[in-house]
Amino acid sequence: MQAPENMRLLFTAGEIRSRLERLAREIASKVKPSERPIAIVVLQGAFIFAADLLRKLPPAFGIEIAFLRCQSYGSGTRSSGRVLLLQDIDPEIDLRGRTVLLLDDILDTGLTMNFLVSHLKRRGAERVRVCVLLHRRRVARPAKSGARKKRLKPEFAAFTIGPDFVVGYGLDYAGKYRHLPMLAAVKLPRSKR
Ligand code: XMP
Numbered sequence: 801m802q803a804p805e806n807m808r809l810l811f812t813a814g815e816i817r818s819r820l821e822r823l824a825r826e827i828a829s830k831v832k833p834s835e836r837p838i839a840i841v842v843l844q845g846a847f848i849f850a851a852d853l854l855r856k857l858p859p860a861f862g863i864e865i866a867f868l869r870c871q872s873y874g875s876g877t878r879s880s881g882r883v884l885l886l887q888d889i890d891p892e893i894d895l896r897g898r899t900v901l902l903l904d905d906i907l908d909t910g911l912t913m914n915f916l917v918s919h920l921k922r923r924g925a926e927r928v929r930v931c932v933l934l935h936r937r938r939v940a941r942p943a944k945s946g947a948r949k950k951r952l953k954p955e956f957a958a959f960t961i962g963p964d965f966v967v968g969y970g971l972d973y974a975g976k977y978r979h980l981p982m983l984a985a986v987k988l989p990r991s992k993r
Contacts, residue, residue, distance in 0.1 A: 807984035811959060816969060816983065819958045824856035827956060831929065835899035838864040840889060845905030848970035849933040866893055872912050877965045877988060883915040896924035905971050906934040910951040931956035934966060
């Protein structure tokens with residue numbers, strides 16, 4: 801399938817599939833069952849990534865799966881500089897002494913992941929291992945200065961990307977394009993960069 805006309809193809813569905821095979825093997829070799837791992841999926845952007853990656857883990861891996869919902873972008877292409885936890889994981893989930901495999905679509909400014917790692921540690925997680933589909937090489941400046949402190953590095957990342965705003969495979973632009981099977985860069989009008 802081709803990327804829409806106003807976009808530039810970054811990674812095809814096939815490239816994503818084979819990269820996730822390798823990533824799943826890497827995770828399975830590093831995360832031990834004794835850590836009682838739980839995958840926490842950040843909605844909405846990580847839903848396709850998580851569904852595909854987690855199904856590639858060995859059947860005996862025994863990982864629990866939970867979801868939370870966050871927002872930092874609203875409908876634009878720049879971080880608002882503030883993270884909102886719209887919905888937390890179920891209150892009965894006990895994270896104490898466990899490893900969280902935190903799955904998100906992209907680590908951009910790092911604000912969301914910094915916030916979530918602190919949040920999950922406060923909830924008792926022993927260790928939070930960050931896993932993202934995309935790791936942005938250069939930092940997109942948050943709208944409010946001073947919002948970004950130490951930029952966190954993901955332990956697992958499928959792809960590293962440059963400054964383009966990316967859509968497809970779960971990532972959206974103003975609510976659209978999440979369904980695209982590939983990852984593509986949007987050609988933004990100058991005013992939105
Ligand atoms: P931060 O800046 O907190 O960003 O690391 C993480 C969240 O921001 C969204 N985001 C994007 N969404 N294309 C998108 O569709 C992008 O290029 C992009 N950059 C950041 C995303 O929701 C992510 O969880």
